[in-house]
Amino acid sequence: MDALDSHIAIYGNVKIPRVRCPHCKHQSLVIEGQTACCGIPISTEELPEIYRLIIQPEYKRRPLSAREKAEAIKAQNNKCLYCGREFGTFLLRYGELVRLYATWDHFVPFSYNQNNHSDNAVFACQYCNMFKSNRMFETVEEAQEWLKQRWLTAGFTES
Helix, strand or coil: CCHHHHCEEEECCEEEEEEECCCCCCEEEEECCEECCCCCECCHHHCCHHHCCCCCCCCCCCCCCHHHHHHHHHHCCCECCCCCCECCCEEEECCEEEECCEEEEECCCHHHHCCCCHHHEEEEEHHHHHHHCCCCCCCHHHHHHHHHHHHHCCCEEEC
16 A cells, blocks of 8 residues: 555544555545445455545434433533533623523534534533634643633623
């Protein structure tokens, strides 16, 4: 396998292998076990593991079941993953009393990779979810630091 044979194409959360077609000798994507150029069957067992589907996305946005939601919130100790405030806490925002409630957030935004699996779901208070929107972060800590700065400018005081 030469250097060109190791190239991949990435679409959303799927890595697709490129191989040299045994028939036409050109580089070709392998789609459903066949070269895209000539339709020559290629055994997926011969391809390195990195080329396989990372996860099967769920393209339809769906809410978590009540059980999944309760388990996930419990795993987060009934706190927002980003700001660490407990759900149900009251805060003052611009002089008005507001209550924090749990919202389902996609850590990697759904708009980027359509990953609707529960392993991409975290619970955030409505404000962290709104502030984060569809921003991408490498780590939870990076998101927490960015949101910490955002909270400072959003008119909140502890009640």
